[in-house]
Amino acid sequence: MLELTCPSCGSLIHLKIRSPHMITCNYCSSTSILEGESWKDIGKLAILTETPSIFTLDHLYSHKGWDFTPRGRVRYTYDKGRGFWDEWYVISSNGKASWISVDEGDIAVEVSEPLPSTPLPAFENLKVGMKILMNRKNFMVAELGTCTMIGCEGMLPFVIEENDTYNYADLLGTRKEMYTIEYEEDGIKLFKGHWIDPYEIKDFAKKY
Ligand SMILES: [Zn+2]
Incomplete structure (x- = not known):
């Protein structure tokens, strides 16, 4: 190593x-x-206040046969500080990277996705409730917001500056499918994912 x-x-x-x-x-x-x-x-960046969390860095977890280990965490605050959520950078046992977003009991697994050939709408043109066609399926704009990075720990694949702020849109489909569009300074980033049930996550209580 x-x-x-x-x-x-x-x-x-x-x-x-x-x-x-x-x-x-x-x-x-x-x-x-x-x-x-x-x-x-x-x-030293802001220390992440320790609220009980479903994950611990470098521990092994499993969800329906998918084994993964969180290696990094970024904490974001919603606009006007109405709370925060964590994005965990996790590595699967096969070496693939994904993100797990944890917002209290709401947990979604997301992977980076190439941008579609038809340009995504600008953030200003989105409205909650609006339908967007993604990969020939309808998704609904469920949430629009602005978030700010307030802390991090572990290892991350990119540099993210403290107080870095960007707009995001959460899109909801059927069968717990979802997309997140991030409107960042250096361009738009797209993530595809699905909601998972926290009770289906197995904790091996083992450090890797
Ligand atoms: Zn040191």
Whole structure:
């Protein structure tokens, strides 16, 4: 396994995802980001307040035969601070990456999806309740909002700046299918996913 020496405290950090760009050290809680070929210490970001969470970093979980381990977490706050949710960066036993969003009891698994050939509507043109055709299926705009990153931990595949804000749209389909469109500064990102039942997640209580 590849290793990195924490630029802040010198502890050895085992790299648990393929190409991390942002790492928070377990020992000193400092966050480092990859700049070109070298790691730069950007200091301590906001500590994630520990509310009971369904996942623990680096533990093994399973959902209907799909085994995965959370390796990173980003916390976002909704507009006007009416609460927050977590996005867990998880790696499957086959090495594939996905995201699990946890908003209290609502849990969705999402993977990054290429943008469709017909351009997605601009954020300003969306309204809650509106129908959008995605992959020849109807999806309804269920939620529109603005979110801000307020903290992170573990290892992430990209650098995300604290207080980075973007607009998002949650689209709901039938059979627990969903899409999230993120309208970010560097372009639109699309994620396809489905809602899962938290009671169907098995916790092996084993650290990996
Ligand atoms: Zn450290």
